[in-house]
Amino acid sequence: MKIAVFSTKSYDRQSLERYNAQFGHDLTFFEPRLSPETAALARGFPGVCIFVNDACNATVIDDLAQHGTKIIATRSAGYNQIDLAAAKRHGIMAARVPAYSPNAVSEFTVALMLTLGRKTHKAYNRTREFNFEIAGLEGFELRDKTVGVFGTGKIGQMVIKNLSGFSCRILAYDKYPSEEAKKYATYVDGPTFARESDIITLHCPLTPETRHILNEETLPYLKDGVFIVNTSRGALLDTDKVIKFLKSGKIGLLAIDVYEEEADYFYRDLSDRVPTNDELARLLTFPNVLVTSHMAFLTDHALRNIAETTLGNFAEFERTGQCANAVSE
Numbered sequence: 001m002k003i004a005v006f007s008t009k010s011y012d013r014q015s016l017e018r019y020n021a022q023f024g025h026d027l028t029f030f031e032p033r034l035s036p037e038t039a040a041l042a043r044g045f046p047g048v049c050i051f052v053n054d055a056c057n058a059t060v061i062d063d064l065a066q067h068g069t070k071i072i073a074t075r076s077a078g079y080n081q082i083d084l085a086a087a088k089r090h091g092i093m094a095a096r097v098p099a100y101s102p103n104a105v106s107e108f109t110v111a112l113m114l115t116l117g118r119k120t121h122k123a124y125n126r127t128r129e130f131n132f133e134i135a136g137l138e139g140f141e142l143r144d145k146t147v148g149v150f151g152t153g154k155i156g157q158m159v160i161k162n163l164s165g166f167s168c169r170i171l172a173y174d175k176y177p178s179e180e181a182k183k184y185a186t187y188v189d190g191p192t193f194a195r196e197s198d199i200i201t202l203h204c205p206l207t208p209e210t211r212h213i214l215n216e217e218t219l220p221y222l223k224d225g226v227f228i229v230n231t232s233r234g235a236l237l238d239t240d241k242v243i244k245f246l247k248s249g250k251i252g253l254l255a256i257d258v259y260e261e262e263a264d265y266f267y268r269d270l271s272d273r274v275p276t277n278d279e280l281a282r283l284l285t286f287p288n289v290l291v292t293s294h295m296a297f298l299t300d301h302a303l304r305n306i307a308e309t310t311l312g313n314f315a316e317f318e319r320t321g322q323c324a325n326a327v328s329e
Contacts, residue, residue: 001318002026003047006034006054009267011303012075019307023315033263036060043067047314052076052294053263058086065090071323073313075306076100076297078233080206084329095313095323099154101302106158108296109201109231112255113142116227116290142166148173148197150213151204151232152181159201160185171197174204191221199227206233216241225252231296234260239279246286254283255290266293 005016008029020027028045032038034054040063042048048069050056056072061083064072071093072082079096087094115121118139126133145168149156152174160170160181170185172178173193181187188196200222204210214228215238228251230236239260245251259266261277275281283289297306309325317323 001047001314002045004042004045005029005049007051015303015307023311039063046070048072050074056082058083061086071317075310079327094327095325097306097309100305102154102158104299104302105155105296106162109159110162116253116255142168145198147199148193150202152178156203157181194221201229202232202236211235212238219245227253229255231257234258253288257292257296
């Protein structure tokens with residue numbers, strides 16, 4: 001199949017070209033994100049391949065449909081960047097990678113907890129300047145903490161399993177409890193979860209119900225000095241209100257690999273530019289905040305799974321008109 005690949009980085013191209021040998025697709029790579037301004041690049045391509053920050057909205061899908069696109073496949077588990085109603089209206093298949101490497105995101109989540117909890121990022125910066133003073137680097141041990149895992153799908157389950165090795169108390173919250181998670185965690189109601197969790201890590205999908213789930217109304221119910229980790233979706237946090245509660249000390253530590261307005265910033269080198277996003281700039285000034293650039297997935301194992309599954313989605317659709325990893329409203 002002839003496929004237009006958007007938001008291409010060097011690692012995307014390398015992995016897709018490597019594993020395309022077994023599929024034989026005709027791949028054309030585009031560095032820009034898919035948007036109303038770049039949709040014309042995909043004209044004449046039956047297949048369009050996107051990533052998390054592409055804008056696959058109704059305007060874009062209308063354009064794609066007029067010029068022969070039959071399937072849109074995202075190289076991610078999340079697919080909220082695709083207007084599924086518009087795709088359905090035009091008879092365009094939408095597909096995703098349901099579980100490329102839950103362990104990659106899980107390990108990164110725990111790494112963020114350990115980094116902020118033991119202040120290794122500060123120690124690294126000190127020793128780079130030949131400063132070997134350890135005053136101010138006192139941390140905490142996970143075994144003394146209660147960790148709340150919000151969302152126990154594949155990634156949440158893996159986080160729980162990995163955390164169990166640290167002998168911490170683990171609480172879980174999900175409308176659909178997992179028997180696997182119950183081996184290591186205790187499911188509790190929302191108020192108990194909020195009241196007793198020293199650390200809260202988010203692993204739920206972004207839906208209208210979960211958008212800004214941590215906001216001015218819900219944040220006061222959390223423990224004073226709570227440590228929040230988000231490697232899921234940026235819009236789970238109301239960033240303005242999170243900053244407010246960081247300033248008050250209600251939030252003691254914050255580690256985020258995702259940001260609600262990341263599309264114009266993440267996956268780009270902006271080190272020579274003046275910051276234009278005030279909220280992101282403010283977050284980066286806090287000594288108790290760690291921001292990474294949506295990289296929790298980025299392992300060799302995950303890139304292989306993403307490439308093979310994505311290319312397989314196109315191949316299955318081309319062969320049968322169906323796709324096991326299709327998504328719909």
